[in-house]
Amino acid sequence: MKKNFLNPVLAAALAFCAASAHAQAGDAASLQAQIDTRAKAVEARLIAWRRDIHQHPELGNYEMRTAKLVADHLRKLGFEVKTGVAKTGVVGLLKGGKPGPVVALRADMDALPVKERVDVPFASKAKGQYLGKEVDVMHACGHDTHVAILMATAEVLASMKDQLQGSVKFIFQPAEESPADFEPNGSNMWGAKQMVAEGVLENPKVDAIFGLHVSSGIESGKLAWRSGAAMAAADQFWIDVKGRQTHGARPWGGIDPIVVASQIVMGLQTIQSRQVNAMLEPSVITVGTIHGGNRMNIVPEKVEMMGTVRTYDEAMKKDIHARMKRTTESIAASAGAEATFKVVELYNATINQPALTAQMAPTLQRVAGEGNWMLGPKATASEDFSFYQERVPGLFFNLGVTPKGVDVTKAASNHSPEFYVDEPALVNGVRALANLTVDYMLASAK
Numbered sequence: 001m002k003k004n005f006l007n008p009v010l011a012a013a014l015a016f017c018a019a020s021a022h023a024q025a026g027d028a029a030s031l032q033a034q035i036d037t038r039a040k041a042v043e044a045r046l047i048a049w050r051r052d053i054h055q056h057p058e059l060g061n062y063e064m065r066t067a068k069l070v071a072d073h074l075r076k077l078g079f080e081v082k083t084g085v086a087k088t089g090v091v092g093l094l095k096g097g098k099p100g101p102v103v104a105l106r107a108d109m110d111a112l113p114v115k116e117r118v119d120v121p122f123a124s125k126a127k128g129q130y131l132g133k134e135v136d137v138m139h140a141c142g143h144d145t146h147v148a149i150l151m152a153t154a155e156v157l158a159s160m161k162d163q164l165q166g167s168v169k170f171i172f173q174p175a176e177e178s179p180a181d182f183e184p185n186g187s188n189m190w191g192a193k194q195m196v197a198e199g200v201l202e203n204p205k206v207d208a209i210f211g212l213h214v215s216s217g218i219e220s221g222k223l224a225w226r227s228g229a230a231m232a233a234a235d236q237f238w239i240d241v242k243g244r245q246t247h248g249a250r251p252w253g254g255i256d257p258i259v260v261a262s263q264i265v266m267g268l269q270t271i272q273s274r275q276v277n278a279m280l281e282p283s284v285i286t287v288g289t290i291h292g293g294n295r296m297n298i299v300p301e302k303v304e305m306m307g308t309v310r311t312y313d314e315a316m317k318k319d320i321h322a323r324m325k326r327t328t329e330s331i332a333a334s335a336g337a338e339a340t341f342k343v344v345e346l347y348n349a350t351i352n353q354p355a356l357t358a359q360m361a362p363t364l365q366r367v368a369g370e371g372n373w374m375l376g377p378k379a380t381a382s383e384d385f386s387f388y389q390e391r392v393p394g395l396f397f398n399l400g401v402t403p404k405g406v407d408v409t410k411a412a413s414n415h416s417p418e419f420y421v422d423e424p425a426l427v428n429g430v431r432a433l434a435n436l437t438v439d440y441m442l443a444s445a446k
Contacts, residue, residue, distance in 0.1 A: 031163060031438045032366075038156040039430045045155075046430065047423050050148035051122040057111030057137045057144065059128045060175030060182075061190065063088045066109045066147060070172045073151050077158040079170070086194035090172040093204075094157060096164025101207035101444045103437045104169040104200075104392070106385065107143070107150035108176035108191070114140040117417040130180045140419045142214035142401065147172060149212070149429040156434050165441040171200055171209075176384050178346070188344055192384035201391050207444070208356060209394040210436045211385050212429055216411045218400025220422040223368040223432060224376035225397035227357040229281070231350035232310040233317055234382035237343040239264060239305040239328055241292075243335075248297035258292050260337045261303040265290075267327045275323055276316060283320060284310040284380050310380045312349050347382040353393040360395055363439045367432045381414075395436070399429045 049069075056065055067088045074081045074092035082091045088109070115136035116124045128137040139145075154170050175191040182190075189197065201209075218224050241261045246254025265287050272283050285307065292303030309324070311317040325341040332339030365373050376398055385396050402411040403422040412418035 027163075028439070028442055031160065031442075032435060034160055034163075035156060035431060035434045035438065038159055039152070039427050039434065042152045042155050042430070043427045046148050046152040046426055049151055050145050050421075050423065050426065053144040053147055054139050055122040055124060055126075057124050057126050057128075057139045058109070059113065059130055059137055059180035060110040060177055061087045061179040062128065063109040063174050067172065067174075070109075070147065070151060074154060074170065077154055079154070079158070085200060086174060086191065086198055088174040089195055089200075091200055092154065092170040092172075094154070094161060094164070094168040094170070096166050096168070096441070097162035098165040100164070100166025100441045102167045102169060102204045103440055104171055104206040104209040104388070105150055105153060105433050105437065106171040106173060106192075106209060106211040106388065107146035108173050109143055109147050110175050110177050111137050111143060112140045112177055112415060113180075114138040114415065114417050116140070118420055128180060131182070138417065140416060141177065141414045142419070142421060143176065145214050145401070145421055145426055145429070146212065149426055149433065152427075152430045153433045153437075156430060157437060160438075164438070165445050167204060168437055169200075169204075169206060171195065188346060192387040196387050196391060201388065206392050208440055209388045209392055210360075210433060211388075211394070211396045212399050212432065213383065213396070214401045214414075214421060214425075214429075215398040216402050216413050216416075216419060217408050218374070218398055218402065219408060220400050220403050220425040221368075221372060221428045222400040223364050223373045223397055223428070224400070225352065225357065225361070225364060225395065226376045226378070227352050227354045229312040229349050229351050229378065230376065230396060231379045231381055231383050231386070232284070232312055233314075233345070233349040233386075234347045235309040235311075235317070235321070235343050235345045237307055237309060237324065237341065239287075239307075239342075240340045241303045241305070241332055242338045243299070243301060243303075245301040246299045248299055251299055254299050255335060255337050256299045257303040257337055258300065260332050260335045260339070261290060261292065261305060263335075264328050264331050264339065265305070267331050268324060271320060271323045271327065276320060281312040281316055282378070282380070283312075283316065284308075285320070285324065286310075309343070310382070312378070314349075317345075347384050348386040348390065350383045350386040350396055351389055352395050353389065356393040356395050359443065360436055360440065363435050364397060364432060367428065367435050397432070399425060399432070401425045
């Protein structure tokens, strides 16, 4: 009877692989434990940073104080730091002790022209210039938390530098909500788009990028994400309707652009409901402003409208734009008026690369814990994180910040003057970003 013996070389190779896998599992567990310990240690400073930034909000492309706070912190940690990227952006590079991939982590820094109505000691009383007018300024979308979370993540990973198998690029980005002096007829280059154009994903070249956004629609500390299209593309449009001015008592003596504009608004709504394939992807067309006339008994000469389009599919977006132009011009022509339609593409759809999402989902599940993670629904809100994802694989996820016991369907939404953040949730953001970084590096080293 013959005995089967393993080739000695094969046996040694298998033993080495088993030992390596065991060692790597041990490394992973050790790093995860360190992240939890170090995240807890930095939590008090994380909350202090958040409150300081919240009390001193700055509008898009004017985040000078915030940028200095970030740059000073990264320099103290020993990072290579670049400032003035895309106007006020800050980029810090942490080189790990071992060779490996480059992981990018991103936070946006800008606030909104909103007057705060949250009763907290660190509520904003700041003012700023928005489109040439003085406005109240508030971190009503949670970008203050994003900055503080990434500052804390930088401290956690810096303390583990020698054990990191790769490098980490920390991207603190301005103007996610658009510049405070945005000009409708000007450039649409700002925020993430401008940072990419200025080479933020190069030198060293980024292999994957992760980002998060706090959400009032999710219970405190919970994590949510989805593969593929997660957030919509956002475009801005302008419609000018030109009629012929006349006395309001004799409308037949002119061409009423207000009536024509009303018909155009209704006509645009039939594009989603009757013209595009509703089974492909959802879409939204909203007319947000209508301006025309200055007296009750005068039919004005002109009406100006402005609005937004939200889509997920690129071909569908182009088709909707064409249909909007045709609808606008045809309705106006039918009344003897003239209309012009202009659209500017602001943000592309935020698409989480399926392969990367599948790879990193177990990490997010482990960080969140049983019952504390969920598949996020598609959002019709938009994010310029999409411009990073067009160049490198990216995963963008949500962190819940509405206190437990509060109905999330009734909580003040992002962009509301009552937007409220449950601060104990923020440390989970640090844990998530740090663990995604380390786990991605370990997987790349296999």
